[in-house]
Amino acid sequence: MPLQIAKLDSAQPDFKRRLSALLAFEATTDESIDSAVAAILHDVKARGDAAVLEYTNRFDRIPGGAAGMAAFDVPQSELDAALAGLPAAQRGALETAAARVRVFHQRQKEELRDFSFTEADGTVLGQRVTPLDRVGIYVPGGKATYPSSVLMNAIPAQVAGVKEIIMVVPTPDGVKNQMVLAAAAIAGVTRVITIGGAQAVGALAYGTETIAAVDKIVGPGNAYVAAAKRRVFGTVGIDMIAGPSEILILCDGSTDPDWVAMDLFSQAEHDELAQSILLCPDAAYIARVEESLNRLLPGMTRRDIIRVSLGGRGALVKVRDMLEACEIANTIAPEHLEISAENPRRWADLVRHAGAIFLGRFSSESLGDYCCGPNHVLPTSRTARFSSPLGVYDFQKRSSMLHVSEAGAQTLGKVAAVLAYGEGLQAHARSAELRVKGAAGNAQ
Numbered sequence: 001m002p003l004q005i006a007k008l009d010s011a012q013p014d015f016k017r018r019l020s021a022l023l024a025f026e027a028t029t030d031e032s033i034d035s036a037v038a039a040i041l042h043d044v045k046a047r048g049d050a051a052v053l054e055y056t057n058r059f060d061r062i063p064g065g066a067a068g069m070a071a072f073d074v075p076q077s078e079l080d081a082a083l084a085g086l087p088a089a090q091r092g093a094l095e096t097a098a099a100r101v102r103v104f105h106q107r108q109k110e111e112l113r114d115f116s117f118t119e120a121d122g123t124v125l126g127q128r129v130t131p132l133d134r135v136g137i138y139v140p141g142g143k144a145t146y147p148s149s150v151l152m153n154a155i156p157a158q159v160a161g162v163k164e165i166i167m168v169v170p171t172p173d174g175v176k177n178q179m180v181l182a183a184a185a186i187a188g189v190t191r192v193i194t195i196g197g198a199q200a201v202g203a204l205a206y207g208t209e210t211i212a213a214v215d216k217i218v219g220p221g222n223a224y225v226a227a228a229k230r231r232v233f234g235t236v237g238i239d240m241i242a243g244p245s246e247i248l249i250l251c252d253g254s255t256d257p258d259w260v261a262m263d264l265f266s267q268a269e270h271d272e273l274a275q276s277i278l279l280c281p282d283a284a285y286i287a288r289v290e291e292s293l294n295r296l297l298p299g300m301t302r303r304d305i306i307r308v309s310l311g312g313r314g315a316l317v318k319v320r321d322m323l324e325a326c327e328i329a330n331t332i333a334p335e336h337l338e339i340s341a342e343n344p345r346r347w348a349d350l351v352r353h354a355g356a357i358f359l360g361r362f363s364s365e366s367l368g369d370y371c372c373g374p375n376h377v378l379p380t381s382r383t384a385r386f387s388s389p390l391g392v393y394d395f396q397k398r399s400s401m402l403h404v405s406e407a408g409a410q411t412l413g414k415v416a417a418v419l420a421y422g423e424g425l426q427a428h429a430r431s432a433e434l435r436v437k438g439a440a441g442n443a444q
């Protein structure tokens, strides 16, 4: 059966409406996910471990058994054994990826420093950067396993100096992936708990009898995980909304259509709700990509997921020219943008909103997923308009430092008092004035 994928043309009168319908989650799906998540979170908050056990049994088919929550803790010895037992090629690849991710994030840390400066009267002002104490990292595990996401979440936390890194990962039917455990050993995760979904997010946010509440929850996940993170924000920090994967390819028609087809598959295979879109000014080339998609699909092991994803949320879009493609890319604000074109920098300069931008036909998005070095946890659902890739900065916070000299208090005190009286806040004004020698109202 040929693939059903939407074919749009920016010249169509209803193009904008069709594009926004494609970008929006189906409202009913969205609402039903959100209300299911609200109920799970409420229950976890009220009943703690007992609720987490029940939902883990229901969604991942693992009864806690007599051991209760302890059954979900993976001891350090098991992480170390997984690493020791890994085939050499897998261990080598994980270690190479980890080293590259570490180098990139070390560079990021150098950009986020303490600073201070001294004013003429001796007042010192500055900023201090400190790591978070305890973070929760969500590693997805429902429809695929993600050792790469262990590295992408844990390494920046470690580089930032976070002391406690609590990793949650669902293990459907109790099947633990050895590369995931090995990656946790390589990345220096503090504790691994095999729970997932909204119940894991709730446990990390509110704390339970056996899980201490964290300060921030980061990491990607499916629509349930994304909805849960949205809901617990405020009780804890979150990094961003990193939901079902997305790829937008801008192609001038000069790349092998099989390469483009496989790149579209690469994100579609994550999830039925993933989104893969091609923008191209060349109608004949789009037809060749469609032919590649149909020819290559039967050979894909995850063809059922790909078919649903491309059928429901994918599109092949004919645009006027590459300039218009860049404008549409800014509207879509995709998680991943591939610019598969001659002179990709020319077009990249016109794109403002995308989680990660891959330039040129050799920069397949899949390389970024695993081992280039920049983080693969990226904003989805158009949130790249205001969010950034996961980074060292997500695991740090800044404090302002103010050391006012006696001389500084004389001048600043007068300014502050005027503003405070203006706001009707007398105690503020007096607090400043008490430090100003000879100010009216001071006992001299």
Ligand SMILES: NC(=O)c1ccc[n+]([C@@H]2O[C@H](COP(=O)([O-])OP(=O)(O)OC[C@H]3O[C@@H](n4cnc5c(N)ncnc54)[C@H](O)[C@@H]3O)[C@@H](O)[C@H]2O)c1
Pocket: 036, 059, 060, 139, 140, 141, 142, 143, 144, 146, 149, 170, 195, 196, 197, 198, 199, 220, 221, 222, 223, 224, 225, 242, 243, 244, 245, 270, 271, 274, 335, 376, 377, 378, 379, 380
């Ligand atoms: N944006 C990024 O940076 C990024 C990176 C990697 C993966 N991803 C995305 O992460 C997602 C991973 O999804 P996944 O499903 O494989 O794993 P997941 O761990 O995110 O979700 C699995 C959990 O979802 C919950 N769940 C499933 N069906 C449910 C239901 N009907 N009701 C309540 N809870 C339910 C279960 O608790 C289960 O443990 C994919 O969408 C993938 O595209 C995104």
Ligand SMILES: N[C@H](CO)Cc1c[nH]c[nH+]1
Pocket: 146, 148, 149, 244, 245, 246, 267, 335, 369, 376, 377, 378
């Ligand atoms: N493409 C995902 C982010 O959307 C990351 C990933 C991990 N493994 C494979 N892909």
Ligand SMILES: [Zn+2]
Pocket: 245, 266, 267, 270, 369
């Ligand atoms: Zn991927």
